[in-house]
Amino acid sequence: MRAFSSGLHRSGKTIALVPTMGFLHQGHLSLMEKGNALADHVVASIFVNPTQFGPNEDLSAYPRDEARDLEMTRRTGVDAVFMPDVQQIYPHGFQTTVSLKVLPNHLCGLSRPGHFDGVATVVAKLLGIVMPQVAIFGEKDFQQLAIIRQMVRDLDMGIDIVGAPIVREADGVAMSSRNMYLSADQRRSARCLYRALKAARQAVADGETDADTIIRSATSRISAHPEAHIDYITVCDPRTLDDMPVINGPALMALAVKIGAARLIDNMILTP
Numbered sequence: 054m055r056a057f058s059s060g061l062h063r064s065g066k067t068i069a070l071v072p073t074m075g076f077l078h079q080g081h082l083s084l085m086e087k088g089n090a091l092a093d094h095v096v097a098s099i100f101v102n103p104t105q106f107g108p109n110e111d112l113s114a115y116p117r118d119e120a121r122d123l124e125m126t127r128r129t130g131v132d133a134v135f136m137p138d139v140q141q142i143y144p145h146g147f148q149t150t151v152s153l154k155v156l157p158n159h160l161c162g163l164s165r166p167g168h169f170d171g172v173a174t175v176v177a178k179l180l181g182i183v184m185p186q187v188a189i190f191g192e193k194d195f196q197q198l199a200i201i202r203q204m205v206r207d208l209d210m211g212i213d214i215v216g217a218p219i220v221r222e223a224d225g226v227a228m229s230s231r232n233m234y235l236s237a238d239q240r241r242s243a244r245c246l247y248r249a250l251k252a253a254r255q256a257v258a259d260g261e262t263d264a265d266t267i268i269r270s271a272t273s274r275i276s277a278h279p280e281a282h283i284d285y286i287t288v289c290d291p292r293t294l295d296d297m298p299v300i301n302g303p304a305l306m307a308l309a310v311k312i313g314a315a316r317l318i319d320n321m322i323l324t325p
């Protein structure tokens with residue numbers, strides 16, 4: 054991988070990196086397309102990173118389909134796919150963790166302790182190995198994007214971190230590899246996340262400024278589905294992720310909901 058990137062650097066070509074955990078869908082492909090527009094070459098990585106999964110999470114169940122993923126990347130104009138195994142990324146004796154002090158103390162970081170240490174560490178390694186000028190991340194994982202931006206700034210990595218909008222299915226459900234855990238009924242229930250976000254956006258556009266009111270209304274919408282278990286619903290400052298009790302400027306509404314075996318996340322900017 055290093056030799057490939059060094060060759061491109063020597064010939065003055067730029068590289069965009071799109072890190073993924075595989076089982077690709079149109080959301081991932083949109084990041085790769087963006088990479089194509091921003092750099093001469095696109096590298097995608099596919100690595101199901103064990104260190105970002107908690108002990109009772111779905112590491113062993115996480116869906117994989119290498120052949121299909123490679124075919125999809127080929128059709129999307131990706132120049133190289135970096136698909137290391139766990140020993141290559143974490144060889145015997147590996148001992149470094151990249152850990153942020155503040156941004157992980159919100160949203161998913163609270164329900165997934167250690168998750169963002171795993172994410173920041175593996176992304177630092179992927180950036181170090183692939184040496185891209187640009188790396189692209191989805192806004193679906195809004196907190197992850199914020200954390201990576203902060204890490205790259207803090208560690209002077211000099212890489213442009215670019216966000217890409219959430220790609221949704223026709224019924225509004227955000228695309229996610231984990232949607233495949235859902236039964237047909239659960240998949241229908243999953244629409245309640247986007248519907249709750251849209252209702253919140255409308256309420257704020259219509260003049261509601263009280264975050265508690267917005268959160269209560271989303272909670273009752275989502276709780277109407279017996280299979281949906283809310284992990285969190287938050288209205289916060291999109292830069293700091295601090296709670297924003299009064300919506301007096303653009304606010305991030307973010308939520309995580311467990312439906313069956315899937316923990317789904319989604320978010321939207323609410324603009325007064």
Ligand SMILES: Nc1ncnc2c1ncn2[C@@H]1O[C@H](COP(=O)(O)OP(=O)(O)OP(=O)(O)O)[C@@H](O)[C@H]1O
Nearest residue numbers: 073074080190191193194218219220228229230231
């Ligand atoms: N629907 C989507 N729209 C835009 N970007 C997405 C979407 N889903 C995932 N991404 C982005 O793709 C990158 C890789 O994410 P990942 O492989 O975890 O995909 P995922 O489908 O979200 O899987 P998971 O089920 O683990 O959340 C991340 O930057 C993520 O934000």
Ligand SMILES: CC(C)(CO)[C@@H](O)C(=O)[O-]
Nearest residue numbers: 072073074102172175194
């Ligand atoms: C960025 C990432 C590839 C790091 O493992 C992962 O968290 C993901 O798929 O969003």
Ligand code: BAL
Nearest residue numbers: 074105106168194197
């Ligand atoms: N989409 C972030 C990867 C994870 O959920 O572990």
